[in-house]
Amino acid sequence: MKPAAFAYLKPENLAEALQFVADNADDGKLLAGGQSLVPAMNFRLARPETLIDISGLEALDGVNDRPEALSIGALTRHATFHKPVSDGALGRLLVKVVGHIAHYPIRQRGTFGGSLCHADPAAEWCLVATALDATMRLESSGDARDVPAEAFFRGSFTTALEPNEILTRITIPKLPDATGTGFVEFARRKGDFALAMALTTLHLEGNTIRSARVGLGGVADRALRMTEIEAALVGKPATPETFVTAGQMARDQISPRGDIHGSAEYRRDLGGALLERALAEAAEEARGAVST
């Protein structure tokens, strides 16, 4: 469990990093927090010829709390979200989510952008990005483009990122003030990859659902935004019956793969059960948000 030999580059700034990436497009790999890449290299599952260590690029670190959106630097460490990075529903939701990401020491090093680029189907941030319409800023030498989450994630460990590009920022639109959010995941041990997880937002008028976001993670080759369920929820009362129906819809729409931690049938059922819970959690929070 020692990595194969590799060359190591440490750029001084983003321009230099982009140049290194372009120069090593065939066999280079970016090193950010290293929490997935380094173990993969130790197992020799990943064998980059060149590591380009961008972990020191301060320009990519930190969160800008803008009125309409959060702009998250790709190198922002998971631990940054232990406390709300902005007032309101989105900041609260990110606090709920971050506690499920691996373990405390890993959250000190692992980065938001690194997690998105790794594109593990069970990664919490990938679900957040997909369910909340995040936009990824991909830069290359002399060029930049913005890619929405639904186009960014292409499958298991696969994204739209080109070999000469670096993900620099992620923009997540803010949620309306009275939004309730729910995030539920189930793993064998605390900190394990989720067997399934559900992220929801609800906006209520009285007890009637006015708008909803529904996302599921760990049940497909990428995080899923469940737009049919969202549409079906609108206009319905926020009751357990409604949530059970939504859970059933989810079971019908997903076809997860089984592995040693859970069979396909189990994960399908679990996805539905967790969605019910996440909706109930969001509804309770939404009611609280309305009353305060």
Place this chain on the structure above:
Amino acid sequence: MSWVGRRLPRLEDPALLTGQGRFVADRAEGALAMAFVRSPLAAGTLTEIEVPPIEAPDSFVFTAADLAGVGAIEAILNRPDYKRVPQPILARNRVVFAGQPVAIALARSRAAAEDLAEQVFADIEPDEPILTFADALADGARAVHPEAPGNVLVEGQLRGEGVDAAFEGAAAIVDVELRSERQSAMPLEARGGVAAFDAGSGRVTLYASVQMPHMLRTGLADVLGIPESDLRVVAPDVGGGFGQKMSLFPEYVALVWAARHLKRNVAWIEDRRENFLGASHARDQRFRAKAAFDSDGRILALDADLLSNVGAFSCYPVTCGVEPLMAFAELPGPYRIAHYAVRSRGVTTNTAMMAPYRGVSRPMLTLTMEQLMDRAARQLGLDPLDIRRRNLICEFPHTSPTGLVHDAGSYVEAMDAAARVADLEDFRQRQTRARAAGRYLGVGVSVFSERSGYGTPAFAARMMEIVPGYETVDCEMDPSGRVTLAIGASPHGQGLKTALAQLAADRLGVTPEDVRVVSGDTDATPYGWGTFASRSMVIAGGASQMASDKVADKLRIAAAQVLECAPDDIELGDGLAKVQGANRTMRIAEIARALHHKSHLFADLTAGLKEQAFYDPAGTFSNACHIAEVEVEPATGGVRVDRFIVVEDAGRLINPLIADGQIAGGVAQGIANALYEELVYDEHGTLLTTSLADYAVPTAFEIPPIDIHHMETISPATVTKAKGLGEGGTIGAPAAVIGAINDALTPFAVAINTMPATPDRVWQALRDARDKAA
């Protein structure tokens, strides 16, 4: 005031907690690094090994062809049913499990050795692997080893008279089929060794992370064909073993061979992935049992068919008989069974070798007996505690159906005490209220005995070619009055040195800090059997006490001469020899100095203060009751252990703090067996769980606080009155947890029969029950 019985913090801990421990890897600097090329396939004919051209300096690859003259590891049981299957150091002609060493690669760094190893290509014509009991026991199944057609390496059978008649006359017959999947003992520090070659003497000193240093020396010398005096084995600080570090593995033979062959220092430090693949595994058992009960819930007879997957080889020295024969002998556990029938087989497969892991068979046999009790209670409408009370042994000594003698214990009393702590009446009310709210709580009870501290008679009864069991201890007081105990036991995290120091301090009138315990160095300690099988406190403790007494006797004689009284009037304590009833004292250090430097004054005594004692007890049974409270979540299949109670009776506790630590760690491993840990091979025999991301060792988040209470039944079976307790936590916890899950699931008429009870398994069982009901 006596040192024995005090919750003394471990004397070992300051060094370990401040990073001053010295482990094997700390000695690897400057040594050539060795890596293994391991078979990627579970079974097949090894036709060729392609070795790359080697250009780099200090780089070597060796295969079986290079190890000419090196023997195979052969563990022997002298039973007619036992089939010997020699274990080659490096695979020759065929491979029998994925992970088997095929070649060694050596280079200046581990990374370079791995670079070299991955260029070695083993050309293997694959065979269909034999992985499961069904594969191995099928009619006409391919033999994993030509020496063992039928794939059964060891088989115990017994059919007591009256078994069939008892079943015919039974009021209730209960049967169970239970399974424990495969586990790893998972020591925090993996295996590893540094073989240091001394050019002057030609000797090799092997620093190795092991539990049985003397046995390793013997085994290595036998396989390499060299005298034991050419070898010194040192177990430095060892980061846990749990049984995985007591066998002689081919890796250590290859390591010492390489050091001798190259006349260099060579290091092999195993990583976690390699430990999963190449080290021993454990559990993987399927127990079928049925029991006949009368209408009062008394067991009339027990009939069992027990299968243990022993993997590809038979572990040296204790052999693959360990699991099946312990299951055979000890299934009745703490219960009175008049009529017993059993067939217990050790089945060989194309999987990693099985070797002892804390608990050995008893987690499964305890689960079996406790599930029989719970299910019989349900069938007969009895309280689960009542049915146990009617069957637990309560007259001592008790002789089991297989001839094991239980010394005095507190089986019923410990259970009743645990039930009081658990407040079961209150629990039943909480359970009822929770069910009304759609939540499912359960409670499980596990009563068991732990056979511990057994010497050569017990091992000889197993017909082992190598019969372990005794311990010898040298106790020496130096001229400054400080004490050294040199022991053959080999602690690896248990805190044994502290406990032995407490024992010796009381006998010699000094403090535990005055007592240094030397272990794990074959040049510095008497031949002994290391640390395993809950033996060290009893056996090394007994020998330490006896050796200390001999030194104390000599101190008293010498002091009596100086203080002009009878030796019996001398009391040793607080560093002083005191004349009882008089105000005359002498410092123990003064006597020690005098016996070394003025020995001519003590005409009747030999000079110095060094004595040896030998102890080989028949064994003793400790006992305990575990009660687990769980909540099962039907929607996710998740199980959370909310509460865990232990009432343990291990006789006299030398250090209750250490005893509690042993119990807590054992319970955590038992919960892991019940809920979390599982090694998984795919249908090709490839191990899928090769990291701690996939092999779910529970963490502090998953293990509840463990509420530990003690009883102290003093039996005459041991000289210290202490009984062993190292394995009890692991033995009892699975049955308590599975019992609790099944109690929680009573409304669904579901029984969990397989460990670990993963969320998927619990969910599947509930779904199957729903489907059946629909």
